[in-house]
Amino acid sequence: MSYAGHMLDTYPRDFNVEAGVLATTMDALIECAQACTADADADLSEQNVAELVKCIRLCLDCADVCAATVRVASRQTEYDAGVTRPLLEACAATCKSCGDECEHHAQRHEHCRVCAEACRRCEQACRELLAAMLGWRRASSTVARRRPTAGGWSTCSLGRTFPRRLDWRAELSGLRTRCSRDCGGAWPVRAPWRRPPRAWPSD
Amino acid sequence: MSYAGHMLDTYPRDFNVEAGVLATTMDALIECAQACTADADADLSEQNVAELVKCIRLCLDCADVCAATVRVASRQTEYDAGVTRPLLEACAATCKSCGDECEHHAQRHEHCRVCAEACRRCEQACRELLAAMLGWRRASSTVARRRPTAGGWSTCSLGRTFPRRLDWRAELSGLRTRCSRDCGGAWPVRAPWRRPPRAWPSD
Amino acid sequence: MSYAGHMLDTYPRDFNVEAGVLATTMDALIECAQACTADADADLSEQNVAELVKCIRLCLDCADVCAATVRVASRQTEYDAGVTRPLLEACAATCKSCGDECEHHAQRHEHCRVCAEACRRCEQACRELLAAMLGWRRASSTVARRRPTAGGWSTCSLGRTFPRRLDWRAELSGLRTRCSRDCGGAWPVRAPWRRPPRAWPSD
Amino acid sequence: MSYAGHMLDTYPRDFNVEAGVLATTMDALIECAQACTADADADLSEQNVAELVKCIRLCLDCADVCAATVRVASRQTEYDAGVTRPLLEACAATCKSCGDECEHHAQRHEHCRVCAEACRRCEQACRELLAAMLGWRRASSTVARRRPTAGGWSTCSLGRTFPRRLDWRAELSGLRTRCSRDCGGAWPVRAPWRRPPRAWPSD
Numbered sequence: 001m002s003y004a005g006h007m008l009d010t011y012p013r014d015f016n017v018e019a020g021v022l023a024t025t026m027d028a029l030i031e032c033a034q035a036c037t038a039d040a041d042a043d044l045s046e047q048n049v050a051e052l053v054k055c056i057r058l059c060l061d062c063a064d065v066c067a068a069t070v071r072v073a074s075r076q077t078e079y080d081a082g083v084t085r086p087l088l089e090a091c092a093a094t095c096k097s098c099g100d101e102c103e104h105h106a107q108r109h110e111h112c113r114v115c116a117e118a119c120r121r122c123e124q125a126c127r128e129l130l131a132a133m134l135g136w137r138r139a140s141s142t143v144a145r146r147r148p149t150a151g152g153w154s155t156c157s158l159g160r161t162f163p164r165r166l167d168w169r170a171e172l173s174g175l176r177t178r179c180s181r182d183c184g185g186a187w188p189v190r191a192p193w194r195r196p197p198r199a200w201p202s203d
Numbered sequence: 204m205s206y207a208g209h210m211l212d213t214y215p216r217d218f219n220v221e222a223g224v225l226a227t228t229m230d231a232l233i234e235c236a237q238a239c240t241a242d243a244d245a246d247l248s249e250q251n252v253a254e255l256v257k258c259i260r261l262c263l264d265c266a267d268v269c270a271a272t273v274r275v276a277s278r279q280t281e282y283d284a285g286v287t288r289p290l291l292e293a294c295a296a297t298c299k300s301c302g303d304e305c306e307h308h309a310q311r312h313e314h315c316r317v318c319a320e321a322c323r324r325c326e327q328a329c330r331e332l333l334a335a336m337l338g339w340r341r342a343s344s345t346v347a348r349r350r351p352t353a354g355g356w357s358t359c360s361l362g363r364t365f366p367r368r369l370d371w372r373a374e375l376s377g378l379r380t381r382c383s384r385d386c387g388g389a390w391p392v393r394a395p396w397r398r399p400p401r402a403w404p405s406d
Numbered sequence: 407m408s409y410a411g412h413m414l415d416t417y418p419r420d421f422n423v424e425a426g427v428l429a430t431t432m433d434a435l436i437e438c439a440q441a442c443t444a445d446a447d448a449d450l451s452e453q454n455v456a457e458l459v460k461c462i463r464l465c466l467d468c469a470d471v472c473a474a475t476v477r478v479a480s481r482q483t484e485y486d487a488g489v490t491r492p493l494l495e496a497c498a499a500t501c502k503s504c505g506d507e508c509e510h511h512a513q514r515h516e517h518c519r520v521c522a523e524a525c526r527r528c529e530q531a532c533r534e535l536l537a538a539m540l541g542w543r544r545a546s547s548t549v550a551r552r553r554p555t556a557g558g559w560s561t562c563s564l565g566r567t568f569p570r571r572l573d574w575r576a577e578l579s580g581l582r583t584r585c586s587r588d589c590g591g592a593w594p595v596r597a598p599w600r601r602p603p604r605a606w607p608s609d
Numbered sequence: 610m611s612y613a614g615h616m617l618d619t620y621p622r623d624f625n626v627e628a629g630v631l632a633t634t635m636d637a638l639i640e641c642a643q644a645c646t647a648d649a650d651a652d653l654s655e656q657n658v659a660e661l662v663k664c665i666r667l668c669l670d671c672a673d674v675c676a677a678t679v680r681v682a683s684r685q686t687e688y689d690a691g692v693t694r695p696l697l698e699a700c701a702a703t704c705k706s707c708g709d710e711c712e713h714h715a716q717r718h719e720h721c722r723v724c725a726e727a728c729r730r731c732e733q734a735c736r737e738l739l740a741a742m743l744g745w746r747r748a749s750s751t752v753a754r755r756r757p758t759a760g761g762w763s764t765c766s767l768g769r770t771f772p773r774r775l776d777w778r779a780e781l782s783g784l785r786t787r788c789s790r791d792c793g794g795a796w797p798v799r800a801p802w803r804r805p806p807r808a809w810p811s812d
Binding site for chain 4: 459460463464466467470471473474477478481483484486488489492493495496499500502503
Binding site: 064071090 | 299
């Protein structure tokens, strides 16, 4: 697992969006920022640098925007969709422009081909995170009623309680979450992002 | 004049937007990034740090987004509105969120008051640059015909040529530009900032 | 006054170094980062871009290092000289390399001349802040005795107490600080910027 | 392989240091920057945030310094040891301070434990890259004579020429490099990474 995933895994509160989608996007952003920085530099080493000016410029932009976006996306505390959403949109647009330009040089320069690929993946990841953010919003009103009111416990579809942490671990592997008491009740896939209790009740 | 203005002043080609508006926005972005970094830190020094967590988080976001935006805005070469526009929108939205939050603490903490002010100014500057970018688009079809076909010379309203560079120097101080040969012809204030069309009409 | 100065002015605790020197350095770092970003871009617009590859590369480095350094220098809370000092040294070295390279192109390109100037100023400012940090260390043992034992109060040269905050406000405007009780006692201009010792002598 | 490795793999010229060491360091820097950004944020979510102020501050510093360092280390073109070396030293020092502080909270907060680990790895990686850079300097005078005079060809230990690119591909997988003509001549593992001398001996 990447450090982005590791750190999400240890975050003490609930997430604002599905952790798996978030970790994938963060990895894509980090890789794209790195690829763009390196591609701008590789372009500067080429004989035909004058033909690569647009590529250099967009790579520098893309590296800057991805670097800012991954920082904002790394912050879960006091999450503000009004900040994250337009930034992800700007990042996807930048990756699109940069990926298009890099692709023009992909035949001639292998580094541009690799960078174009990183841009495409990052654009896609940003759009998927945006979709997940919207999905979470839509789901929250209906799901909310079934959510626990106090910290530490969830209620399954049969009305029994179970430890919250199980949820999102299960969620990460794409499974539906289940009641920890194995009562057979299930929990809707999107529910599980609440923080587990520090001290666990012994019942 | 700030360094942002100095550097615009020495840029070897035409700009994609009015240089005065651009320089003002860049200064506002730089100041907002600085104020937010310092405000997050000042919050960490306060006794009631636990109440300032949202302020810290948004200040960190705002510093990152402003820093990326000023870098992108500093690049004139191979300008791509598809990158700059959504980023300015994201930056304005971030400044709005951060400014709102800082304002909540402005009564109690002077550093939050100063930071809120920097955020407001930056939000406003981003919106003005966005408007200027749109203005440029509208104007470009009519203005374009008056632009020079080759590098270095403009044609004044009396049809005489003069060095292009004079234009934008005059523009910076808010004056109408004038023909360098002192023929009496003037150039509309907004004209010199237009990007020359790729294919120049033969008239 | 710049925002860097404004924000230092509102910081709720003592500084670890003279605020005037710190504000000057922060402004120089911000300006150098801006000038280097713009100069790399202006280089990309030049006909002889292939000859400017080294200049572009060093400008990109210098912009990155200055941007990181100004962020670290903007943080006063839990100041750690073991972080700030080597970073300032690295920054001064980067400004030296970048300034040297920009100077090679200063005759031909005005943007390189302006950027070289920004690098020189920034290198100088970093070295002065380093010197001030060392000076603080030397001075702290003698000055410390005159510092307050608990938060919020200083002792003037006549031995009377007055609110600490007055000190540094006065300092910023270049005046000698004065006892708030108007007893006539003064405080040496440089004194208020010292960090209080962790363990305070009982005298 | 990480994108850092991929991009090094496609860089069109020789490196200034062993690519394997460089790729490892770049990955460690990226991961440390990410871990520190996330740890500062996780700290802000904790109940005892007031006790974590030093940890937050150092994590913010460390994220900024690592982010700048990985950008500089990603640039091979017109490499300047006078920039890279002090920056790596500053970065190692910052990782040391941050790692020490995170370790204090590792027992209580899992996110601090993971972050401390990332800091330790990054500090170690920076020091190894510094050592490799010094090693390159020592070796360069003897190795230089065996380097090609013009772009694209190396000379194997039997004196036959082969395409330069083969070298470092082999190097990346840890093998000794071989003459592309399969003459049986080998090239010392470390040789291909040396920077060619500016003026090549005429032998």
